Amino acid sequence: MRHLMGIVLAVVMAAVVFFAGSWGYLKLLIGPAGPGRGALPGAGGSLLHNHAVLEGFGALLGVGLVAGLLIAAPRISPLAAGLPGLALLGWTGLYLFSVRHAVQYIPLKSKPYGAGFEAMLFDGVLALAGLAMVIPLFVASRWRRQRVVTDSGPYSGTTASFPDLQATQTMQADSSLLSDWTQTAPHPRIDPGGPGPSGPPQAPWGPAEYS
Numbered sequence: 001m002r003h004l005m006g007i008v009l010a011v012v013m014a015a016v017v018f019f020a021g022s023w024g025y026l027k028l029l030i031g032p033a034g035p036g037r038g039a040l041p042g043a044g045g046s047l048l049h050n051h052a053v054l055e056g057f058g059a060l061l062g063v064g065l066v067a068g069l070l071i072a073a074p075r076i077s078p079l080a081a082g083l084p085g086l087a088l089l090g091w092t093g094l095y096l097f098s099v100r101h102a103v104q105y106i107p108l109k110s111k112p113y114g115a116g117f118e119a120m121l122f123d124g125v126l127a128l129a130g131l132a133m134v135i136p137l138f139v140a141s142r143w144r145r146q147r148v149v150t151d152s153g154p155y156s157g158t159t160a161s162f163p164d165l166q167a168t169q170t171m172q173a174d175s176s177l178l179s180d181w182t183q184t185a186p187h188p189r190i191d192p193g194g195p196g197p198s199g200p201p202q203a204p205w206g207p208a209e210y211s
Contacts, residue, residue: 006077024059085133
């Protein structure tokens, strides 16, 4: 399911690169230079007040931000950025072998999107973007599902889980251990001054005689 969503995001990313990226790049090329050939952009002055430059830069910045999220986010499938990157590299390779065929397959060439895409192809921008976007395809961890570690909570085990421990901690009522408390009762204490076993104690000498 994660890779299926990655394919959907790859289609979205390809559309963002073609429409927003091409339009922004064309704005940066045409806006500053103006109609004259060989003239300095913005007549050699500042470009901060040129609306075409700001719009083109903003569009390219948004495309770069979306591509960076798809490349760096570990939870997103590598196909989201890898498939558009492979397409851009494939288009660049076709351009190296046959310029006419590479330009012929660009859609909407009469629109600013097609013209901007063609300019990025000629300038090598598509090749650089494609190299950056295929990096997640070679990261092994991006192909595996991320395991979510959950807290098991406090220990709720009881002695029922350990029968041996329960047996040693539970005192059986019918066991012989300390079952008869009379066996531990103290023996009767004999008073030395009291009567002995056969009567009162006698002195070693006889009874005193009175004359």
